[in-house]
Structure formats: structure tokens, C-alpha cells
Amino acid sequence: MTGIEPNNQSRAGTSVRDQPSHAVAADDELQHNRRDSDQTQRTNWRGRRRNRIDEKRVKPAKTSIAAVFALIVGLSAVYAVLTVLLSPVGLVLSLIGIALGIAGIRMTRQIGVTGRGVATSGLVLSVIALIGSIVLAAGVTTFLNDDAAVNRLENGVENMRQNLPQDVNIPQP
Numbered sequence: 001m002t003g004i005e006p007n008n009q010s011r012a013g014t015s016v017r018d019q020p021s022h023a024v025a026a027d028d029e030l031q032h033n034r035r036d037s038d039q040t041q042r043t044n045w046r047g048r049r050r051n052r053i054d055e056k057r058v059k060p061a062k063t064s065i066a067a068v069f070a071l072i073v074g075l076s077a078v079y080a081v082l083t084v085l086l087s088p089v090g091l092v093l094s095l096i097g098i099a100l101g102i103a104g105i106r107m108t109r110q111i112g113v114t115g116r117g118v119a120t121s122g123l124v125l126s127v128i129a130l131i132g133s134i135v136l137a138a139g140v141t142t143f144l145n146d147d148a149a150v151n152r153l154e155n156g157v158e159n160m161r162q163n164l165p166q167d168v169n170i171p172q173p
Helices: 021-040 052-057 065-082 087-107 116-145 147-162
Strands: 041-043 049-051
Touching: 065 087, 065 116, 087 116, 116 147
Parallel strands: none
Antiparallel strands: 041 049
């Protein structure tokens, strides 16, 4: 045999029979690994090669549910406080939002969990709502406990009643 036959030729150009047995096994393993790597490597949209095995291991990051709820509850609490009549509801919502914001920030310390900014903004909105609710409650309490302020309010309402028109015609259908 001349060693030119394609089935018996290795990478170095010598025949398989001329190589020691461990070299043949290493050459077969190299060709097997090359085939496997060709099957697992793909190109991404930029043309760079990516390994399919790595794509399976990497999981997409998930946003913390507590962080999202902290933001929603914080926004609801601010809205409730700004409507003045729902200020007590805003107080309760702000306390819930603070608890969810802290839980959301703690959850983002885990690997693969995102949403730290969302949790922080929910926490900040909840604290703002809590402060606004407390200030509003303190202002209303102070106003209602001041006799002079209550008298001024009663006199203003009485003046508005006296200034109402007496003769109002409402059309009947």
C-alpha cells in the first residue's frame, strides 16, 4: 500500500497504518469533535458564530413581579392621595407599595431577576404617597380642630346660599 488511498489517509498525509494506535484514536476524536462543533455552531444576525449549547444554558432575565406590583400600587397610591377624597385608600396603598418595593429590591439580588429600577421607582412613589397622605390628614385634622377656621368655613357656605338666585326656571320636557 502506498498510503495515498483517501480512506486510510490522516491529516498529516501519512497512512493510518504508519501512525501508532493512540494517534489514530486521537485523529478520529478530533474529526468527531469537528463534526459536532459544526453542527452546534450557528451564526447570529450579525454573522458571528454562536454556540447552540451556550444558547440553551443562558436563560432570559425575568422582571420581578413584586417590583412591577410595587410600581402599579405606588402609582395608584399617588393618584388616590391627589384625589383628596381617597386619601385614606392612598395611605393603605402606599404601605402595601412600600412592602412590595422592598421585596422587589431584595428579589433582584438573585441571578437572572431584573427590575431593580422598577422596584425603586415603585418604592419612591409609595413613600411620596405616604408623605402626602400624612400631610393631608394632618392638615384636615388641624383645620377641623381650629374653631375660627370652622366658623369661617360655615360663614362662607352661608354666604353662598344667600347669593343663590331665587327665581330659577327649569324647563319641563
